[in-house]
Amino acid sequence: MEGAKQIRFCGFGGQGIILGGKILGNASISAGKWVAGLSTYGGAARGGVCEADIIISDDLIIFPQVIQVDVLIAMSQSAYNKNIGTVNKETGLVIYDTQLVSTKEVNGLKQIGIPATEAAVKELNNKQVANVVILGAATEMTNMISKDALVEAIKKGVRERFIDLNIKAVDLGFKLGREAISKAK
């Protein structure tokens, strides 16, 4: 799929992975893109590996499942272990939560840690928004959509009393993303 970006957001049930995927999908729609989102999860509501796949494209998407991951965003060790082999080795990017994932070396693959959970607890006093923090960082690092589109999608997809908190989480994520980029340089 030329020109399409295949993103896999993964972690364990309860972290807000599926919601994160929905927010990213909605954000891409408001940016005028074609999107296909397909999440997978086990029979249990909390605990098991859960994945939200999003394909973002300028053109109609014929096959809506991720074939090879361009951007892997991992928020748990088991999800990382399960999915590290699916990432495009030449051009792929892995973004992981430093507190929850220890990486293994994969030949030439770019892997960047973001302290999403740690920063969410320390700066926002809420672990639950770590998903949005890491999404913010990933958005800043990949330019897949604009920050405005992400904020718009949060306003649409999150309950009203949590909107402010989530927008702060986006800001925090963008800051961590910028720091990670300059460190990588």
Place this chain on the structure above:
Amino acid sequence: MGFKQVKSILPPQTHYFSGSDAVVEGAIASGCRYFAGYPLTPATDIAEGFSARAKDVGAVFIQMEDEIASICSIIGASWAGAKVMTATSGPGFSLMQEAIGYAAVTETPIVIALIQRPGPSTGQGTTFASADIMQCKWGSQGDYQVIALCPWSVQEMYDQTINAFNLAEQYRVPVILLSEAAISRLEERVEIKEEIRIFDRAKATGVAALGLPPDNQVQPMPIFGKGHQTKVTGSLRAYSWGLTSDKAVQEMVVSRLHHKIMDNRDEIIEYDSYYREGAEVVVIAYGFTARSSLLAVKALRQDGKKVGMLRLKTIWPFPDRVVAKVGSEVKKLFIPEMNMGQVAGEVMKYTCSKVISYSQTNGDSIQPDTIINELRRLL
């Protein structure tokens, strides 16, 4: 009665919906105001979605004690004049079978969203399959017809739900939105148009009862509580409404249920063709597998291979004529399915061309690469 243009309930714009959201919105746009159901993964999202939207449009949502009660409840509500639906998956659909036959013989317009999952029996709820094709058609006893539609995208989940209600109302027949978890859980953009075209059933006036009309036309439907002596039964009955074992009546009932659909099948059946020009091998696909197939066919065409595709948007009544025509034009037909060859077997009834069935029943969707590899061996 008849077709009319109505304003869409949602604002005309691009939405990001799951397949389940799209079914709910399609139902509400069609005028469905009664939903009875029982939770069953992966169809639960539709019940949840409808229950959340019901209050916005003054619709009734009721969670019944099981799937048998759910379908009986919508049959009753349909006779009270409402457009009705339920949603379920394989295990619940099995329980509904007796009542589907009842809806067919009483000519009750109902819509069932069937979101398939791997079976047999309970099987598993969170993986993919498309193995209830035959159950849709042959699940209840006796000879009867249903209509089954097979969407391949979230946009089509919306469009075909509207179509399902229109067909149910027009032909007074159970219509099954024959979908699968890979589409109901998929999230894509959906364009909502300013207006949609909907069909409202013809309502009977005067002394109606069911009766047995001499031709195969669809009769106006009486409504409970509107002054008629309306009777409904699944038993064979004569004009006088007494039970009967009259051979002529039995034959007329069976023939009527068959012909009212089959004589109109060119109107009902929809399909799409891709890259068929000059094709030597044609893939026949439906639902999610048609998306894998199209990517495979496109890739092979770019490679100069003479391969095309026919996508079945309607599964029942089976698109026999187009299948026969395509079969007469090509050397081989390749049919990838998430079951043991249910549509492939049906295709064989209508063509002498070589039919190659490809089955995958491991709970995964069939990947484009798999289809490319299989097709390369045939080309």
